[in-house]
Amino acid sequence: MSEFLLRPARPDEVDAVGALTVAGYDADAYLTLPDGSFDHVYGDWLADGAARAREGMLMVAVESEAARGPASPPGDGDVLLGTVTWCPPGSSLREVSTRDDQGEFRTLSVAPEARGRRVGSALVDWCISEARTTDLAEILLSTLPEMKPAHRLYESRGFVRRPELDWSPFPDVVLWGFSLAL
Numbered sequence: 001m002s003e004f005l006l007r008p009a010r011p012d013e014v015d016a017v018g019a020l021t022v023a024g025y026d027a028d029a030y031l032t033l034p035d036g037s038f039d040h041v042y043g044d045w046l047a048d049g050a051a052r053a054r055e056g057m058l059m060v061a062v063e064s065e066a067a068r069g070p071a072s073p074p075g076d077g078d079v080l081l082g083t084v085t086w087c088p089p090g091s092s093l094r095e096v097s098t099r100d101d102q103g104e105f106r107t108l109s110v111a112p113e114a115r116g117r118r119v120g121s122a123l124v125d126w127c128i129s130e131a132r133t134t135d136l137a138e139i140l141l142s143t144l145p146e147m148k149p150a151h152r153l154y155e156s157r158g159f160v161r162r163p164e165l166d167w168s169p170f171p172d173v174v175l176w177g178f179s180l181a182l
Helices: 011-027 040-047 049-055 119-133 148-156
Strands: 005-008 057-063 079-087 102-110 138-143 167-170 173-181
Touching: 005 119, 011 040, 011 049, 011 057, 011 079, 011 102, 049 057, 049 079, 057 119, 079 119, 102 119, 119 138, 119 148, 138 148, 148 173
Parallel strands: 102 138
Antiparallel strands: 005 057, 057 079, 079 102, 138 173, 167 173
16 A cells, blocks of 8 residues: 655646545535435535635645556656645635634545545644644534544544534535534
8 A cells, every 4th residue: 555645736736636526525425415416516616626725725635656656657647535625714715613713624535446545534634733733722624414434533533523513504404513622
């Protein structure tokens, strides 16, 4: 198993990062509406990696060409494994953070073929480290109630469920709030 590294997405990768985000959400049916159709509104928003890179910090986990070894085709470049959008104070992408000592992350997604490699864990750990490095007091996030694997990951890192942060961006959509005091 190759190692991977975390870094900001490059400008030439933002479309691929958007596609990876959609693929990760779609693999778990998080973009399937109650009538069985695809949620194009949220899917299109997730696909817009360029906007997330402008308004927050679009982080990626990549497997580098060097890490894949001599068997990989030369010039193949980095392979995107996962992504998260970090929303520091001042980011327009923040949904539940209201104070300057709070950070938030969104759109954590791991490529279906990269699951089981601790990519999501590494991205969450990066967010926690970034919050500590910038002296934030708390990290907040919103998640769908059905995102049970994500809830387990967040809870394993010390996040707690905060029902008072629950909110509804659209009719029939409820998001659960979680927080981590630092």
